[in-house]
Amino acid sequence: MSTFINDNFLLENKYAEELYHNYSKNQPIIDYHNHLNPQFIAEDKIFNNITDVWIKGDHYKWRAMRTLGINEQFVTGNGSDKDKFLNWAKTVPYTMRNPLYHWTHLELARYFDITDLLNEKSAERIYEETSAKVNSAEYSTRNLLRKVNAELVCTTEDPIDSLDFHEQLAKSDFKTTVSTAFRPDKAILIANDGYNEYLDVLGQKASIEINTYADLQAALRNRIEYFNANGCQLCDHGLDQIYFENYTESEVVAIFKKKRENQAISNEEALKFQSAILVFLCETYHEFGWVQQFHLGALRNNNARMHRILGPDTGWDSIGDYPQAQKLSAFLNALDSKDKLTKTIIYNLNPADNEVMATMIGNFNDGSVRGKVQFGSGWWFLDQKDGMIKQLNALSNMSLISCFVGMLTDSRSFLSFPRHEYFRRIVCNLLGDEIKRGELPASEMEWIGKMVSDISYGNAKEYFKFPVK
């Protein structure tokens, strides 16, 4: 057995080991937010090689390779898949203390039973060994999900997307439920390039010509009904901050009219519109009983040159320093005041906002639902050991970690599910460490084990109430 990724990886004492092995390890995975491609699952795609399934689409790896000085040709460019892998292998030893180092070796161990370290020396052999397996029926997309005991995966779709693959999967005998999250940010961000062109497509999909603000609301509602009819129970927003400006309905109607007439709108007008449409959407989510997610604080597409070449979500984003508390509080209060605040998960990208979020959720946990408003797991740059521990500590210190719905991969790769194991080991070690130090009673192992089991699976099961196939 490798001395590195072994059965007690990240577990520093017997209490942590007992909590992980007896109460967490075997819990199924509910991956309630990711960016996986549902077509690959529906068609049960067999990947060409390890690069195809493990490096393509993974901007975490891309950033590390670029930082090491690897030419873009071997990151996202026209380099061969094998050369891209060899360059990734060369990079791995330099990722020590970045979560990629742990994730890489966890994934090689869990999917391929490879416990050797990945580096230039082992690269060729590991490429051949993993690629031969990946390019086989045993490693088809559905089998990759079966290997990790995934009970449910929730992809992320735009209102204009078709859910044909989700419909196909719902009718299939594939045991893993494949749901979706409704992500309408493109309909909100009125100042973005291509906004009117996007609305034209949205109108076609909803069979509603979008000329007025009321038309836009009708089209979005139409698509929410379509998503809901296909089992969607979740939405997702990735915004720099919550928008909550004072506006009147007539102002918003006039602003939208100006936009549809291709007139310039001011930043203030854009914020008024974004505030109004976001409230409309959230009131509709409440009507449909959905869970709403807000990913707040990313500073996106910072490298204009590379954004022009590669587009969004390709590794050129970073942590923003937007103010969050005041607008978020006013926004949640406005919905709560009308009894239209649905179950909500808030994720921050700036760790300076951890305590803001951990205390904010308490303002609207009104006793109506257990854990109604959640502080989401460490996201993006924070979904590593340090970031997860900080989020868990803030949540423990200022709310109830026992009601936490736990981990999600937020990933674009079908080999990322050991991130759930990574998270579960960290949770068990945090609690095990406090038991060892006498800060939690060792007499309550069963109770603490139940907490761990709930955070690993049971709380998400109860909170989302996804239908089980």
Ligand SMILES: O=C(O)[C@@H](O)[C@H](O)[C@H](O)C(=O)CO
């Ligand atoms: O929700 C987002 O916008 C981010 O999660 C984004 O998708 C990012 O590319 C990501 O995958 C972070 O894990």
